[in-house]
Amino acid sequence: MPLLELNEVTIKFGGLIAVDSVDLTIEKGEIQALIGPNGAGKSTVFNLVTGIYPPTSGTISFKGQAINGKKPYNITRLGIARTFQNIRLxxxxxxxxxxxxxxxxxxxxxxxxxxxxxxxxxxxxxxxxxxxxxxxxxxxxxxxxxxxxxxxxYGEQRRLEIARAMASEPEILLLDEPAAGMNPQEKTVLVEKIKKIREMGLTIFLVEHDMKFVMGISDRVAVLDYGKKIADGPPDAVQKNPEVIAAYLGKEVV
Amino acid sequence: MAFLDGLLPAYYESIIITVGIYIILALGLNLITGVTGQLSLGHAAYMCIGAYTSAIVSMKLGLPFIVALLCAGIVAAIFGIFIGFPVLRLTGDYLAICTLGFGEILKSILFNMPYVGGAMGMAGIPPKTTLLNTIIIALIVIIVMVRMERSRFGRSLVAIREDEIAAECMGINAFRYKLQMFAIGTFTAGLGGALWAHKIMVLQPRDFGFMKSIEILNMVVLGGLGSIPGTILGATLLTAIPEILRFSSEYRMVIYGALLVIMMIFRPHGLMGNTDFNKLAKRTFRVFNTNNNKDKKSGMEG
Known part of the structure; x- marks a missing residue:
């Protein structure tokens, strides 16, 4: 049984479909990354998992138990902790x-x-x-x-957010762009810390823009584009996926 | 109970009692607006509920003062929960306007309620408020507020003020905490109202208007939002200054207003804002300790 499972999760804001029937499974102990261009819906996926928004349709289950529609404070108690893209200390x-x-x-x-x-x-x-x-x-x-x-x-504020999330003894840690705005030294420290947390038996689900960072640390990478999942797999396979390249660099005009 | 009576001239005694009552009222509002960050412009309404409840209990039902006090607090808290339930889902300006509206509604209802004397108000309330019982109640309220601030509950309230979404993601049921906090804050307002009623002995709905709420809010802001010592200082100063300025007769309120403006320019966070006595003490002690340790270490190395 996967630790966290998203099944055809969709959320609409008015006429905008921010996340469009996304399936995602995260196994215990792995580091799963979620990448995609700006506005692809990555943070929205986090907000759905942590209960800030209820999904319009689809189910999210944690350890086999449906958690969609639950309030954030109840979800935290179950063992899901997060950090925020724009630091919220x-x-x-x-x-x-x-x-x-x-x-x-x-x-x-x-x-x-x-x-x-x-x-x-x-x-x-x-x-x-x-x-x-x-x-x-x-x-x-x-x-x-x-x-x-x-x-x-700044870098320490980001680390403090992780410390705060760790205090709730989570089983899965959601990191929303943990390396954003960090300098190379700070990033090295962060990678070290994330690996340490994984060694403690935690599962990590992260959204990140820094490709080097993502490819170096993740076991699996999923790619989101305009709310749809376009790829999912080990980092090197995803990197070569033509759809992913098109999403990031644009399609060739023939 | 009577050993404090006659110790001070009646004028000073009266001022100290007033200060005590305002400390109680302001601490309640400090919990709501200062600690939890929920701007309430209707604190006087809960004071009013407490005042009228206690007057009814001691005049019409003839029960002892302590019962009147407790009833005042409880009824104010019940109204607090009742009003808070829909209103605390709002934030910022919206919440402020709603609390303001409630105060005005309450005033209008009391104006038209013959049971409590309508616009004429209630007169002949027994003078039960003494220096001693005011001081005791003020001390209890201070102790409760200090202890609460340092507990898991108080920390959660500050977290809600700082960032409600982050607080919810840390497992805090923000709405429930706000409602509990509001009940406690309005309970203290009720207590203050009861003491007030049994001091001035006459109650009129117009005494509890918007200006009274603003007066209490002034004390909290002047002292420093969220700071208990600041709130106590603010309540003391703003009660005492108009009295001290009595010599200047007609210029009294002008000077008072000017002082407020000057204060806010030079200390925008309030007199005691940004000063945390607890942490100040801790930090001083820690610096002292580490210096000692360093001395020891260097001694060992040498």
Missing amino acids: FNELTVLDNVKIGRHCRSKAGAFGGIIQPPSVKREEKEIEQKALECLRLMDLDDKAEELAKNLP
């Missing part, structure tokens, strides 16, 4: 607090627990802090724990 909070919020779906103290603070809540809070620090260490950000998120340099 909690700017006025510290790096540590950002990651602590990522831990939200694995803890349960409510408003009254917070006011009364019985031992169980204090214990939970300690556990949240430990896990958050672990995730920060994983991303080499533990020395910045007390900084405000908005004061981090």
Whole structure:
């Protein structure tokens, strides 16, 4: 059984079909990339999987259970975590607090627990802090724990988003253009981190524009063009696919 | 209960009680607007509900003050949930206009309700608000707010303010949290209203108009949105300054307005905005610690 399966998923915004009956299966432990020209619907696929939009038709299932139509906060609890293309950190909070919020779906103290603070809540809070620090260490950000998120340099903000997503103990991690805007050194660090996360047994689903990055790291690559999937397979096969070349470079005029 | 009575001249006592009531009211609004970022222009409406509820409970039902207080908070919170349910799905300007509308509707209803005296209002409410019970309630509210802010719940509220979509993707049911937060914020507004009613002893619907909501909002913004010490300072200053400026009689409100404008130009984030005492202390301590460690390390190397 695949970990994540999209079956004829379609979403329409008014008259625009942003994603057009896309089938996609992601097996446990692999790194699946999703590429395509600008506006092909890649981020929309992520928004569908994480429940920000419900699909117009089709089913999305995670570990055999249908998740389409579920709210984002319920989907996160099931084990799907994500980062965003245009970084969405909690700017006025510290790096540590950002990651602590990522831990939200694995803890349960409510408003009254917070006011009364019985031992169980204090214990939970300690556990949240430990896990958050672990995730920060994983991303080499533990020395910045007390900084405000908005004061981090760009590359570190991207890594913080991954740390925050990791805090929810996901089984699959969705990375939306993790390398966008990074310099070569930052990208090298990122590749290292992604490989480390994969070694921890996580499945990774990523959208990316940087071809070198995608081809170097992915097990499988799917290509989206105008909302339709035009290719899916190992990186080298996809690279040679004439339809993919046409989508990126345009067709030859005969 | 009476040992604080007569300790201060009645004038100062009255001002301190007013400050206490405004601290309670402003902290409730700070939770809604400052911490969670939901702009409410109708805080006085919940204060009004609390004031009228407590007046009814102690005058018409003849029950003790503590019961009146609790009823005021609970009824205000029920209205908060009732109004919040449709309204909290909106954000920003839309939410502000809706909360404003509710305040005006409430005022009109009270104007036309003979049971609570209509436009004449309710008079003869027993003077139960003392310096002591105001201070106790204000302290309880402060402690509750501080503890909540540092908990998982408070963190989630700030996350909602900072980025609602990201917060939902972290597993936070934003709507539920906003509703809970709104209930707590309106509960404190109800408490403040009850204390107010039993202090001034006369209630009229026009006392709880838009201007009252703005007055409370001013305190929160002046102090620094989202900052508890800031809100306390803002409530204190904005209650005290008009009193201090009494000597200038007719220029009083002009100076008051000018002070507000100057403040916002020089400290746009509010008096205490961007100052987090908790983290300030932590950071100072940490710097001190690392310096010590460095000393030790260099000592060992040497």
